[in-house]
Amino acid sequence: MENNIIKQVKEAKKFMENTANFPLTYCLFLGTCFLLWKPKYISLIKISRWVPNSLQKIILELFTLIYSNIIWIVFLLISCILIIYLLSKYTSFFYILLPKKKLHEDDSTILWSEYFAVIRLFSILGRLITQFFIYYFTLNVLFNPYNFVNNFFIGETVSAKNALIIKGYLPADALVTLNIFFAINVLITVWFLLRAFFETKTTTDTYYLSSDDLILYTKINSFPFRKGTEILILKKNYGKKPEFLLVSKETFDDGKGYYHVLDIADKLPDIVYHFEALKEETIQNNSST
Incomplete structure (x- = not known):
């Protein structure tokens, strides 16, 4: 009962x-x-x-x-x-x-x-x-x-x-x-x-992190993407299942970071594939200019 x-x-x-x-x-x-x-x-x-x-x-x-x-x-x-x-x-x-x-x-x-x-x-x-x-x-x-x-x-x-x-x-x-x-x-x-x-709730595909959230993650890799923008791979520091994030960090004039989550996966290779594709795109764009 x-x-x-x-x-x-x-x-x-x-x-x-x-x-x-x-x-x-x-x-x-x-x-x-x-x-x-x-x-x-x-x-x-x-x-x-x-x-x-x-x-x-x-x-x-x-x-x-x-x-x-x-x-x-x-x-x-x-x-x-x-x-x-x-x-x-x-x-x-x-x-x-x-x-x-x-x-x-x-x-x-x-x-x-x-x-x-x-x-x-x-x-x-x-x-x-x-x-x-x-x-x-x-x-x-x-x-x-x-x-x-x-x-x-x-x-x-x-x-x-x-x-x-x-x-x-x-x-x-x-x-x-x-x-x-x-x-x-x-x-x-x-x-x-x-x-x-x-108030009403709607689903959205856009996901962001705040600067305070970064204490919960470890940065694995990164590269400069565009001016003022950096692409990062983050690994969550806790949880029963592993979680990897591909994040676009945009830095403004006041020094504050704006973290847009591009991809989430429980396997690192899935994130690395996306990471390398963006990195290759950046290299090609730089070489063409």
Whole structure:
């Protein structure tokens, strides 16, 4: 039964994101906001009867342990990001500390980089504000024993009369922070709704790399193609399957590179054939001029 539920959730998530162009998590958020607005429907759906009280308590306590200390957690995450950034920018600390990349027999590569740490810390911070907050918010609307529906918004109740604060469920500063998270998610929901109505997806054969993407690749070969343009062969540094790219790099006056992917293959000879053809074309054009 649990496997069927997980499978159905995955299918619903795939449908919402690919067909409706709206995240399933924010469908949950919209539904929870409706219950917050019309709390009489909470008793009508009787969802609390489906989940044992002991399980409700455990889940709420685990989430509350995080969100009652959310200010310190956010401060810690931002501090770690700033420390990593400053050490990376002004010292060689990570160059000395982190191991070099390691190649494996299955063509996979292990990379160590402080940038990956920063990305993951930002990801954790973002999930705490959005995805995990929505789960916590929904659980409280459904199961919280301290009249969460009427006590969540700080403008509606005085702190001295707020059961969430009086009972020690959440400190006042954490409740204020959760109200801010709620406002952020409302804005995100509006954006997703606008995107769902007005955005459309079309397939394209054009593929580009950004300068930041180059850390994931190793340059194998290159040659000057035209003025300001260079042709490169790149190999992806990670992944279960090998991936080789033929890239046209165009450099502008400001020094920034513009990387247009001309071909992708899982075998190097396929890319080399295209590479050599362009190189031969360049030689012929140069000799004719």
